Amino acid sequence: MTLPERLAQYHAAEGAEEYLDEYRKFHRKLSDRREHHLLDKYFLHIGKIHSALDLPCGWGRYMPYLRAQGAEVLEADYSGSMVAKVVEVFPDTPLLGRMRCFGHRIPLANRSMDLVFSMRLSHHLADPVVRREHVQELFRVADRYVIFSYFDRASLKNAIRRARTAVGLCKKRPKNTLGRAQVKSLAEEAGFRIVQDPMLFVVGSGHRLVLAERK
Ligand SMILES: C[S@@+](CC[C@H](N)C(=O)[O-])C[C@H]1O[C@@H](n2cnc3c(N)ncnc32)[C@H](O)[C@@H]1O
Numbered sequence: 289m290t291l292p293e294r295l296a297q298y299h300a301a302e303g304a305e306e307y308l309d310e311y312r313k314f315h316r317k318l319s320d321r322r323e324h325h326l327l328d329k330y331f332l333h334i335g336k337i338h339s340a341l342d343l344p345c346g347w348g349r350y351m352p353y354l355r356a357q358g359a360e361v362l363e364a365d366y367s368g369s370m371v372a373k374v375v376e377v378f379p380d381t382p383l384l385g386r387m388r389c390f391g392h393r394i395p396l397a398n399r400s401m402d403l404v405f406s407m408r409l410s411h412h413l414a415d416p417v418v419r420r421e422h423v424q425e426l427f428r429v430a431d432r433y434v435i436f437s438y439f440d441r442a443s444l445k446n447a448i449r450r451a452r453t454a455v456g457l458c459k460k461r462p463k464n465t466l467g468r469a470q471v472k473s474l475a476e477e478a479g480f481r482i483v484q485d486p487m488l489f490v491v492g493s494g495h496r497l498v499l500a501e502r503k
Contacts, residue, residue, distance in 0.1 A: 290412045304369035330499045341401040348374035360384040392421035404430040410438035427478030441465035443494030
């Protein structure tokens, strides 16, 4: 589960506002551009989609992009303030719906969404069991495609964090990671294959962005 204090922060109105402000910063604009570049390539492979679950949606950063791929979009997040923010930032935009839920307990039927999209949640999930359940839920609800990000255990950034922590140079919590082989086997167990899973940035980021399709 996301740490309670972090969840409460996101759920509060100020937390949603702060996250919107983040994307006015240069480094966020850079990662945003790189994410879009990868996603453009993924949608060349995918083509049109009919429906997409955007979980966590945050303030709806990806909602217009998913709509542009032909999808009716269901916006979902644990934070009520984030879910509310979507219609404030994008008024009069037709949506399939909005809801509050946890990323590892999605109240939707098996294979009910064409695409399930989960950007920047996994690394918030502090409990490894919840981290695994989140990925399993994405595959359960997706009919054809899953796109999600996670923090790679074998990334340079994680190796540096671990080394610094081991010699007492870093007091931060360990990163919330997944193994690449673990993700591959979760995909296979669910009947999916990983099409691509590049690093967002090889240096400076430990995130991978996965595109998986049902076999
Ligand atoms: C870093 S933001 C990412 C939002 C959006 N996907 C984006 O890329 O702009 C993380 C989001 O996850 C939500 N969140 C955190 N823990 C969650 C959980 N366990 N289940 C569902 N949403 C959660 C937060 O409220 C926040 O909106």
